[in-house]
Amino acid sequence: xxxxxxxxxxxxxxxxxxxxxxxxxxxxxxxxxxxxxxxxxxxxxxxxxxxxxxxxxxxxxxxxxxxxxxxxxxxxxxxxxxxxxxxxxxxxxxxxxxxxxxxxxxxxxxxx
Amino acid sequence: xxxxxxxxxxxxxxxxxxxxxxxxxxxxxxxxxxxxxxxxxxxxxxxxxxxxxxxxxxxxxxxxxxxxxxxxxxxxxxxxxxxxxxxxxxxxxxxxxxxxxxxxxxxxxxxx
Numbered sequence: 001x002x003x004x005x006x007x008x009x010x011x012x013x014x015x016x017x018x019x020x021x022x023x024x025x026x027x028x029x030x031x032x033x034x035x036x037x038x039x040x041x042x043x044x045x046x047x048x049x050x051x052x053x054x055x056x057x058x059x060x061x062x063x064x065x066x067x068x069x070x071x072x073x074x075x076x077x078x079x080x081x082x083x084x085x086x087x088x089x090x091x092x093x094x095x096x097x098x099x100x101x102x103x104x105x106x107x108x109x110x111x112x
Numbered sequence: 113x114x115x116x117x118x119x120x121x122x123x124x125x126x127x128x129x130x131x132x133x134x135x136x137x138x139x140x141x142x143x144x145x146x147x148x149x150x151x152x153x154x155x156x157x158x159x160x161x162x163x164x165x166x167x168x169x170x171x172x173x174x175x176x177x178x179x180x181x182x183x184x185x186x187x188x189x190x191x192x193x194x195x196x197x198x199x200x201x202x203x204x205x206x207x208x209x210x211x212x213x214x215x216x217x218x219x220x221x222x223x224x
Contacts, residue, residue, distance in 0.1 A: 028140035
């Protein structure tokens with residue numbers, strides 16, 4: 001269980017999830033965004049590995065167990081309204097399942 | 113309306129929203145996470161200002177209209193599965209409504 005004082009601060013969506021932004025500590029690059037329920041956050045804070053809740057597969061997903069591309073959490077911060085986490089990680093290999101270092105590879109056109 | 117090819121790539125949650133990570137271009141600091149529906153994204157891509165959808169107030173929220181703390185989008189990227197945006201911005205003043213530069217001010221304890 002998460003500590004009750006922490007649990008009380010989370011503002012979960014309808015599926016019981018908060019967003020987790022993964023930022024590479026060494027470079028400042030934002031690598032991906034995942035989702036966490038209370039138990040995924042608890043594991044992330046206590047296991048030395050980032051664990052998400054997979055919305056598509058409806059199961060826990062400890063990053064790197066299949067791919068080897070582990071994420072070690074170095075710092076975990078909660079935002080002011082409790083619906084988002086920012087996690088500084090040490091990333092092994094590619095963060096994206098498509099093999100790129102970051103999941104944010106598609107530029108959208110700004111037309112002002 | 114969003115261009116149909118872009119609209120088709122978005123993976124919205126039950127409320128029709130995607131997550132939008134705001135990163136300060138000059139520093140690499142992650143400032144906040146907001147939510148966008150199709151129209152908020154369209155405005156962000158075409159108005160030179162970041163616009164969110166406020167989940168709590170259920171209305172569009174163009175950052176800085178009340179506070180003066182504007183966000184000018186310099187680069188907008190979509191992630192591999194279409195449920196998250198990464199937006200590099202030029203931030204005026206504090207990004208957080210509590211007056212801090214970033215919304216991520218609360219460190220959670222890692223116990224490994």
